[in-house]
Amino acid sequence: MRVVWVRLAAAVGLGLLAVIAVADDLTGPVSFVPWKVLMPGDSxxxxxxxxxxxxASSDDFKHSELLFSRSLTSFATQCVALHVIRADDAAMIDKLGVAGALPVAVLVGGDGKQLGKVINERGSLRVSAVERLVRDQLRTRDSDLDSQLDEARRKALAGDREAAVATYKLVWEQRCVAPRKGREAQRELKKLGIVAEETVAVRH
Structure with missing residues (x-):
């Protein structure tokens, strides 16, 4: 079964590349969503x-409109991981609490808490509903970061430099999810004498 899913993902990928090439000539750019298929036991x-x-099945995966989405592709650049769970991965499906509801999409936070889900309509998932689920959560986080930036400014104006720096750093740490807010926090930290830089992973 593992080989079947791997071959299916590869075949769909090659097929989509051909579709994209044709679409470029006919209707403009098409975005192939960078889904990663998780095998049972994968983290x-x-x-x-x-x-x-x-x-709901490998056939459902192959024909789903979730394979194409400019919005979902864009969300992937904001540190939103995109994973496909196989219909036979009972352990993961049970963990997400969606047994008997396939197909389904579930959004989970970094702490493992479920933030929302999209159930199917007559056996199909609407890509617009899935996009809205993620977009709304990103907007909520963006709004929360605005509040944190305002709080940090108030602390800085009140002379509480240490507290202001700590709050700006919290915003900076979310720079992948909200790049603009991260850059703003970086500028404010610089004014306070703190240099916030991207860390570069060292490969061995």
Missing amino acids: PARAPLTLFWIP
Whole structure:
């Protein structure tokens, strides 16, 4: 079964590349969502947000509109992990609490807490509903970061430099989810004498 899913993912990927090439000539750019198929026992990526898609079957996966989405592709650049859970991965499906509800999409936070889900309509998942689920959560986080930036400014104006720096750093740590807010926090930290830089992973 593992080989079947791996071959299916590869075949769909090659097929989509051909579709994209044709679409470029006919209707403009098409975005192939960078889903990662998790095999039973695989650990999900560690990310601020993770979107799990559980198709009802391999055929459902192959024909789903969730394979194409500019919005979902864009969300992946904001540290939203995109994972496909196989329909036979009973342990993961049970953990997400969606047994008997396939196909379904579930959004989970970095702490493992479920933030929302999209159930199917007559056996199909609507990509617009899944996009809205993720978009709303990103907007909520963006709003929360605005509040944190305002709080940090008030602390700085009140002369509480240490508290202001700590709050700005919290915003900076969310720079992948909210790049603009991260850059703003970086600028304010610099004014306070703190240099916030991207860390570069060292490969061995």
